[in-house]
Amino acid sequence: MAQPIETTPAVPTTTQSAPATPSPDLVPLDTPADTTTVVDPCAVPTTTPPATTTTPPPTTTTTPVAPAECVTTPAAPEPVTPTPASETVPEPAAPPVTAAPEPEPAAPVENTVEPLPAEMIPAAPAADQPITPDDPELSSKTAEPDLDWAPTENPNATLVPGQMRSDREEIPAPFTKEDADKAEMMEAQERSALSRMSIAAVTCQTYWPAPFQVCGAIRDKYNSLGGPASFLTYPTSGNIINPDGAGERVTFLNGPIYWHPDTGAHPVVNSFMTKWGSHGWEAGYLGYPLTDEIVHPDAKGRRQEFQGGIIYVSFPAPLGSVVRGSILQKYNELGGHAGSLGYPLTDEVDTSGDYTQFGTRVNTFEGGALYWHPDSGFVKHGRWVPTPGIAFPDDDALIESTEREISVPQSEIESGPEIRPMTQSDCAPGTYGFAGEKSIYNCVVRLQDPGGTWWNVRQGYPGKFGIEHYREDHNVEDSWVEGVIGFHNPTNLEGGTRWAWGYKYEVTDPNSQYDYFGVRVLVNAAHVAEKIGVDTQQFGLITAHCYIPKRSAEESPVKVQFCPEVMPPGGPFRR
Known part of the structure; x- marks a missing residue:
């Protein structure tokens, strides 16, 4: 990678051998130099000025006059014709031939960085994305997916003013130019590592303009969902070790991905995240997610499975409901959400009043209830029939009316024109x-x-x-x-x-x-x-x-x- 070229003109310097006795014509490097160039007052100006470490004095529009002691034959002064400003003779201390040429603006660097391997390019987002709830309290969405996102082409490994990706493209909120430039340099470091190691050895990836590395199985899951073009959009953290010391998570603008060695990596968003959080996240009885959101063919609801139960989210219960344990087993035997009970309307809760005769714990559903009683160990099915x-x-x-007559058959009773x-x-x-x-x-x-x-x-x-x-x-x-x-x-x-x-x-x-x-x-x-x-x-x-x-x-x-x-x-x- 070519180093950036300074745009300030370089000061001409001369390297000299250190004499045994300092020459009276040289200004010591450790002594501040006078701003006026020291020259022989009687010498004829040359094109090469004495070496100096100071900035040449400014040019003037007057012609220098030799001192009287340098003139051997007195002469009458010659009449002087005024010289136009454009023809003014420059000061001998700063002849034009000795000034360093103005450097040209740095040309764009040729592509010297290998492109991102296809295996690390995020997949196209799935057509069936999580549905954002109408209730903002149930939604984890804070930003729209970036459907046009792509990795940086030929990222700069160092900060090059005017040549960063942030100088060419609009930076998505909430990231800053500082974030974007840092992310680009992180991308360059990762590409450099790819040129020296196998893809399998490079387990972390940066997604411009977010200055965070997403690593391991969470990175792979994120790429499979579509990366920044997915419903998660951009990362807002790197891999975070969970309090249990075994699992990890990465947060994104619209929700996290959680990983555990026993369950793999899965995103949890919207109502599922709200309900899961109300039960203690991974530290609660639900534990880590086992699946992503699973869309049901009835277009009425979804579910996400966890180590300790299942969360169902549906139009009848958009907040989400947890079914677990023996009640979940019975529910599945009866056909689950596609059976006679339909979708759950509540979590498993304690019973009260007349319902305690059926059991101490109950889940209510669209089509009835399931009761669990500790004495019998059975799950009783309560339903309307x-x-x-x-x-x-x-x-x-x-x-x-006192007379009883035979009624007309039901099919002959006047009916409405349509079902409302x-x-x-x-x-x-x-x-x-x-x-x-x-x-x-x-x-x-x-x-x-x-x-x-x-x-x-x-x-x-x-x-x-x-x-x-x-x-x-x-x-x-x-x-x-x-x-x-x-x-x-x-x-x-x-x-x-x-x-x-x-x-x-x-x-x-x-x-x-x-x-x-x-x-x-x-x-x-x-x-x-x-x-x-x-x-x-x-x-x-x-x-x-x-x-x-x-x-x-x-x-x-x-x-x-x-x-x-x-x-x-x-x-x-x-x-």
Whole structure:
């Protein structure tokens, strides 16, 4: 590598042998020289001035005059013609022939550094990158990937003003010119090492303009992800030894890569990093990551596996949920996220209240729950399951109808034109707009069951029927009713004037079965509304309430007048 050339003109010097007695014509090197050149006042000027270590005196625009003692024949002074400034004779102390020539600007150095081997060039980023959460508190993203990044061509090993890469290209934030120049010189050192050693022996790499070396397996993982063009973007540290003394990590603008000899190197970003950190990072029960993010084909969620469990991140639970141990084993037996339970909604937590009878630890999922009990060692599966609709003796008091007639088949009941999101639709013409005493029959919303039939949900009033009744008298939420009707077809009760849906919460283990309680929705058939004189469409919902299912043929179900504040998870209540 050629050394940089100074741009300041060099001072001419002469090397001399040290005389035994200092010559009176030389200025000692250790004595400050006078700024006026010492010359023989009677000597004829020559083209080579006496050697000096000082800067030549400035030129003047006057012609020097010899002293009187140097003139042998007096003469009358000759008339002097004024000389233009451009023709002024220079001072003899600084004749132009003795000045050092102005150096030319340093020419770009020819490429003398080998290019980066193909094995060390980062791969193209994968098409499926981690998804940045909408919630900024769950996102680790601070910078965009640099899709145009490339290693420095012919990096300078020393600082060459005006010829560094930082002088030619814009420096990505948050790095400075000092960072970029340092990174370029580090790149040059690494290329020099590559010219002397094998690729396998050079285990560290610098990524301009970040002045940090990424080494070993973390370097290899980073390159496989795309380097600065990946979702991680630029490194913000070199390899850091973790507190356990066994693992390492490197931080990047958008998240870290962690490595352990037992697990390999894997990035952890966004919600996965937030959830992992809440459980103590690698020092917590989850330990080190075993995989990168794994994308599920349902386009609904992802997972990342760790030594002590799995973190799932999904649209239903964007914060992330941990499943581990015996509950994870049971969850996988039931099909994992693709099974009946769907995605987890919580971490494994302690149970409380009525749920302690099922176990002391529980994970809740979209479609139910898994309980672990230390006494039995079993993981019990709690889930909502559809059951046949049932009739209670006091159902007749809910409607002003005394005759029981055979209802029309469900397929002949008027249906809506299309399935609306969340099984809801605006009410059909003729089912609202009532006033006075009939205002309680106004339709509020329509719900569609899986068979395609639309059911009118009417206003009603407390103590009687409808939305106001189930809300006030039974502590039932609208979403529960929507879920029950939307996930299950009804049962036509005896007599044909009503339809009913039933859902019960069933908890099982290999040795027993126990039904906790159920939810029932009761709806009148179409002809009942016609007899009342409201309209000719199905009358709609009468009530919804909780009940204790019968546990044997000898028992009867028991109505629960007021549902609990917190329903068991999953099933029709997964909204």
